Amino acid sequence: xxxxLAGLCILLIxxxxxxxxxxxxxxxxxxxxxNRVLDILRDPKLKGPSAKQAKTEKLRLIYKDMFDEMExxxxxxxxxxxxxxxxxxxxxVDLFEQVLEKAYLDKILDYSNEKxxxxxxxxxxxxxxxxxxxxxxxxxxxPIVYRMINKDDKWKVYDVVVENVSLVQxxxxxxxxxxxxxxxxxxxDTLRKKVKTH
Amino acid sequence: xxxxxxxxTILFLLMGALPAFSAQDAPGAQNEKSLSQDxxxxxxxxxxxxxxxxxxxxxxxTANFEEEYVEEGDADEKTQGxxxxxxxxxxxxxxxxxxxxxRLYFWLLKPAAQGYNVVVPEPARISIKNFFTHLAYxxxxxxxxxxxxxxxxxxxxxxxxxxxLWGIGGLLDPAAGGELKLQRQEADLGQTLGxxxxxxxxxxxxxxxxxxxxxxxxxxxxDTFLYPPSYISPWYVNRGVxxxxxxxxxxxxxxxxxxxxxxxxxxxxxxxxxxxxxxAKDINARKTRSLLFKDHEDPTPKPGDGxxxxxxxx
Numbered sequence: 228x229x230x231x232l233a234g235l236c237i238l239l240i241x242x243x244x245x246x247x248x249x250x251x252x253x254x255x256x257x258x259x260x261x262n263r264v265l266d267i268l269r270d271p272k273l274k275g276p277s278a279k280q281a282k283t284e285k286l287r288l289i290y291k292d293m294f295d296e297m298e299x300x301x302x303x304x305x306x307x308x309x310x311x312x313x314x315x316x317x318x319x320v321d322l323f324e325q326v327l328e329k330a331y332l333d334k335i336l337d338y339s340n341e342k343x344x345x346x347x348x349x350x351x352x353x354x355x356x357x358x359x360x361x362x363x364x365x366x367x368x369x370p371i372v373y374r375m376i377n378k379d380d381k382w383k384v385y386d387v388v389v390e391n392v393s394l395v396q397x398x399x400x401x402x403x404x405x406x407x408x409x410x411x412x413x414x415x416d417t418l419r420k421k422v423k424t425h
Numbered sequence: 426x427x428x429x430x431x432x433x434t435i436l437f438l439l440m441g442a443l444p445a446f447s448a449q450d451a452p453g454a455q456n457e458k459s460l461s462q463d464x465x466x467x468x469x470x471x472x473x474x475x476x477x478x479x480x481x482x483x484x485x486x487t488a489n490f491e492e493e494y495v496e497e498g499d500a501d502e503k504t505q506g507x508x509x510x511x512x513x514x515x516x517x518x519x520x521x522x523x524x525x526x527x528r529l530y531f532w533l534l535k536p537a538a539q540g541y542n543v544v545v546p547e548p549a550r551i552s553i554k555n556f557f558t559h560l561a562y563x564x565x566x567x568x569x570x571x572x573x574x575x576x577x578x579x580x581x582x583x584x585x586x587x588x589x590l591w592g593i594g595g596l597l598d599p600a601a602g603g604e605l606k607l608q609r610q611e612a613d614l615g616q617t618l619g620x621x622x623x624x625x626x627x628x629x630x631x632x633x634x635x636x637x638x639x640x641x642x643x644x645x646x647x648d649t650f651l652y653p654p655s656y657i658s659p660w661y662v663n664r665g666v667x668x669x670x671x672x673x674x675x676x677x678x679x680x681x682x683x684x685x686x687x688x689x690x691x692x693x694x695x696x697x698x699x700x701x702x703x704x705a706k707d708i709n710a711r712k713t714r715s716l717l718f719k720d721h722e723d724p725t726p727k728p729g730d731g732x733x734x735x736x737x738x739x
Contacts, residue, residue, distance in 0.1 A: 297489050308494035316490045330688030334680075366551045366677050391706040392699045400510075400698035401690045417690060 253356045253375045253382040254348045260293045261343055261360075268338045283332060290328075295383035296320050298376055302385060303398040304406075311411045319411075322418040323398075329422065356382075511638065511701040512627040522630040523693050529633065530675075530682060538676040545676075552596040553673045557654075558609065559588055559595025564651035568612035572620050573716040577610045584609065612711065613648065615641035619708035620715055628697055636700040 267273065267285050300320045301308050311319060347359035351374070358373040372388035386395040405414050513519065542550075562585045569578040584607045587600040600607040618640050625638035634645050649655050654670070657663040689695035712718040 301494050305494060313490040320490075326690070327688070330684060334684050337680075365547060366554070391703045393702060396702060397695055397698050398690070401694045404691065404694055421690060 251348060251356075253377075254345055254358045256382040257293070257358050257360070257373050257375070257384065258345050260289060261345075263289055264335070265338075265343065268336070269340075279336065282336065286332070286335065287328070293384055295376060295378065295385045296324055298383070298385035299323070299395065302395045303402055305399060305403075307402065307406045307411070310406070315411050315415060318415055319418070322415065322422055325422045326418060354378075357388075509701045509705045511625050511697060513697065514627055515629060519628060519630040519697075520693055522632055523696070525632050526630065526635055527686075527692075534672065534675050535679065537672050538679055541672050542676045542679070545673075547677075550673055550676055553670075554677060555588075555592070555598050556595045557670045557673070559585070559592075560653050561648065561651075563653075564614070564648050565610055565612045567647075567651060568614055568617045569610055571614075571617045572612065572711060572714075573718075574610075574612070574711065574714045575716065577612065577714055580607050581610050581612075583607055611707070613644040615644035616704070616708055616711060618643060619704065620711050620718065625701070625704070628700075636696060641704065 264286060267282055267289075272278070273282050297320060300316070300323055303323070304311070304319070308316065342363040343360060344363065345358065345360045349357040349359070351357060354377045356375050358375060360371050360373070362369045362371060369390060370388075373384045374386035374388065374393075375382045376385045386393055388394070402414060405417060545553075562581065565581050566578055566585075569575075569581055583605075584600040587605065587607070588595050588598055591597075591599050599605070601609070615638075623640055625640050627638060629637050629639065629642070631637050631642070631645070637645065654666050655663070657666055685695065685699070686692040
């Protein structure tokens with residue numbers, strides 16, 4: 228009997244340990260998406276400057292699937308969101324996305340075989356988690372945390388924390404400053420100019 | 426009999442482990458499927474079955490745009506901490522200094538670092554950076570001791586000894602790799618004051634050194650006193666070594682600053698906020714390691730906490 232019990236105990240322990248120490252569906256979701264991005268970047272068929280457009284198109288689709296743009300925009304504007312009319316909000320979300328694309332696309336396309344490791348998942352609330360990852364380059368490790376929210380059973384990213392700096396919070400500070408003395412229209416105008424000057 | 430039980434256990438394990446794996450795989454596989462379907466749906470497909478779906482999507486979107494923003498209290502509590510503002514009474518001066526540093530980077534430091542990049546291969550530059558970081562050990566050790574992070578102080582000392590002996594005087598960093606995994610403890614004096622609850626005071630941008638505050642200026646001053654190369658004489662060799670170190674470390678970071686400012690709407694504010702966020706989380710992470718403060722802190726490690734040296738703490 229004792230031996231049965233021991234066997235059962237071992238069985239239970241093994242079952243528990245068969246699950247990875249971290250990583251539920253949210254980690255799965257980001258990890259798969261990141262791997263799809265890496266596959267595109269490593270794709271030998273998509274090498275050279277001529278393939279840049281094709282790569283960009285593919286990455287854009289993945290971005291839309293991975294990020295909750297609405298959540299991202301609302302969180303950067305916080306209460307100021309309510310000062311925007313629905314049309315202004317639509318334009319804001321669109322412009323903000325373009326700003327981000329222009330800023331980060333080249334950085335992503337520059338990718339040269341850095342390693343991406345996912346190692347931890349922290350729960351913020353029932354519907355929100357933080358997925359911890361790091362990019363390992365030859366000279367350093369860059370910690371990147373994806374904050375994810377569950378909506379309609381799908382995990383999407385609403386904030387990215389790079390080296391301790393939350394993007395949402397960073398833009399919040401900048402937008403707050405503009406909106407403290409300016410109107411939503413002025414902010415949109417700043418963004419329109421930013422998108423054009425690139 | 427014993428052998429029989431052993432086999433039985435193994436059999437159980439096999440049976441138990443297999444469904445566990447597949448159960449765990451299944452949602453992932455589904456996820457992948459839905460992901461690829463959503464994202465890589467060809468136009469033909471969406472035309473075929475997508476009409477009601479896209480209509481629904483459009484409705485959903487309009488609804489979203491009309492929805493007002495409501496502050497979420499509890500769910501965001503964990504991230505509320507990063508809404509740290511730093512007072513900036515000297516903004517006009519700071520903006521001028523920011524501009525000065527920006528020009529200094531683009532006109533002087535970046536071209537120098539780019540030229541240097543061409544001549545010196547990356548592994549050598551990394552080694553040189555390791556070497557200078559290695560020499561800054563006294564400042565890190567003092568800070569760790571003052572923070573009552575004795576485990577950290579021991580790790581730093583272990584690193585110093587190992588890298589001096591087996592890392593060719595600090596050119597290589599064998600302590601960080603392999604089974605030792607002794608990561609450098611990024612401790613400094615301003616941070617130490619922060620651990621004891623001293624606030625920034627206000628934001629100040631120093632020429633050359635960049636974002637700082639009265640509290641973190643202690644880091645700049647302390648680092649100079651506790652950094653052996655500061656005592657090199659004559660002065661021109663001293664300055665030469667200093668400039669060399671700056672160019673070398675800049676050569677490994679070309680592009681970081683550029684992407685930061687290209688993503689920013691107002692680069693000055695973006696950097697100020699990044700600085701405030703970074704320091705606040707850095708100090709929180711340090712507090713969880715300090716013998717004096719760790720019990721009063723939230724035990725869950727904050728983002729950016731040195732998880733990689735977790736096992737050393739237990």
